[in-house]
Amino acid sequence: MQQLSFKLFQKKYLTHDVYELTFTTPEKINVEPGQYVLFILPKSKLRRAYSIGYTDGQTFTFIIKQIEWGAGSTEICSTEVGEELVGMVPLGHFVLKENTTPKLFIGTGTGFAPLYFQIRAMMDSGIETPLMYIFGVRTTSDIFYIDELNRMKEVYPSFDYRIYLSQEDSENTTRGRVTDFLTKENVSAYGEFYICGSPAMVKDARERLEASGIEKEKVFFEQY
Numbered sequence: 053m054q055q056l057s058f059k060l061f062q063k064k065y066l067t068h069d070v071y072e073l074t075f076t077t078p079e080k081i082n083v084e085p086g087q088y089v090l091f092i093l094p095k096s097k098l099r100r101a102y103s104i105g106y107t108d109g110q111t112f113t114f115i116i117k118q119i120e121w122g123a124g125s126t127e128i129c130s131t132e133v134g135e136e137l138v139g140m141v142p143l144g145h146f147v148l149k150e151n152t153t154p155k156l157f158i159g160t161g162t163g164f165a166p167l168y169f170q171i172r173a174m175m176d177s178g179i180e181t182p183l184m185y186i187f188g189v190r191t192t193s194d195i196f197y198i199d200e201l202n203r204m205k206e207v208y209p210s211f212d213y214r215i216y217l218s219q220e221d222s223e224n225t226t227r228g229r230v231t232d233f234l235t236k237e238n239v240s241a242y243g244e245f246y247i248c249g250s251p252a253m254v255k256d257a258r259e260r261l262e263a264s265g266i267e268k269e270k271v272f273f274e275q276y
């Protein structure tokens with residue numbers, strides 16, 4: 053683990069409260085898909101963890117929800133292009149197993165960040181195996197990266213995704229929770245499970261996988 057300077061290179065709005073922040077670092081570092089950076093925020097001195105959404109080792113993308121009254125997320129989302137933050141990296145054990153085992157990814161909101169990096173890493177590795185992403189948000193206004201998910205489906209035919217909306221009915225989505233997908237029949241095609249989202253969702257998903265006969269050793273998770 054090392055302390056590095058992260059310079060904001062690009063800032064995009066993905067939804068009404070989710071930002072994509074892309075930083076560059078002065079040197080290239082090795083991180084594993086699923087790991088995170090612990091930022092030390094300059095004004096408040098708060099320490100906040102953010103999963104790496106994608107990196108080539110020197111350009112780092114994060115997907116961050118600005119939480120109402122959330123001091124850390126508001127500060128990091130207020131960073132201007134050109135400003136620098138200090139971050140400790142790499143951290144975390146929620147890492148991808150790069151193998152041919154079919155994988156199911158389950159994420160809600162910005163829990164997509166580490167899963168996106170893991171799915172992209174599988175695609176970049178050239179290993180061809182079924183990958184399924186189950187993406188949960190509240191309403192259509194909370195969906196992001198839809199064009200990117202469709203592009204991924206095109207370039208990697210064994211990738212697919214489903215969107216679950218907990219508070220709205222809409223075309224091409226399912227009304228309900230991501231955990232509704234976790235029936236014995238649906239999960240039987242996969243050998244590894246990567247979950248990221250709120251503690252309540254992660255707990256529910258793990259319980260449903262266990263009830264479907266999935267061994268605990270095959271389930272990996274991060275919660276925030």
Ligand SMILES: Cc1cc2nc3c(=O)[nH]c(=O)nc-3n(C[C@H](O)[C@H](O)[C@H](O)COP(=O)(O)OP(=O)(O)OC[C@H]3O[C@@H](n4cnc5c(N)ncnc54)[C@H](O)[C@@H]3O)c2cc1C
Pocket residue numbers: 088098100101102103104114115116117118119121122123124125126144162163165166274275276
């Ligand atoms: C390993 C790890 C990786 C993480 N990666 C990401 C990431 O990629 N993207 C990201 O957006 N966040 C991520 N987080 C969460 C992040 O670290 C902060 O906890 C989050 O940004 C809230 O910090 P805050 O200072 O704004 O809110 P705080 O001031 O700490 O909390 C303000 C209020 O918001 C509530 N709250 C906290 N988190 C949430 C939430 N997610 N939704 C709704 N209410 C909440 C708190 O309970 C509290 O009441 C990660 C956390 C961990 C531990």
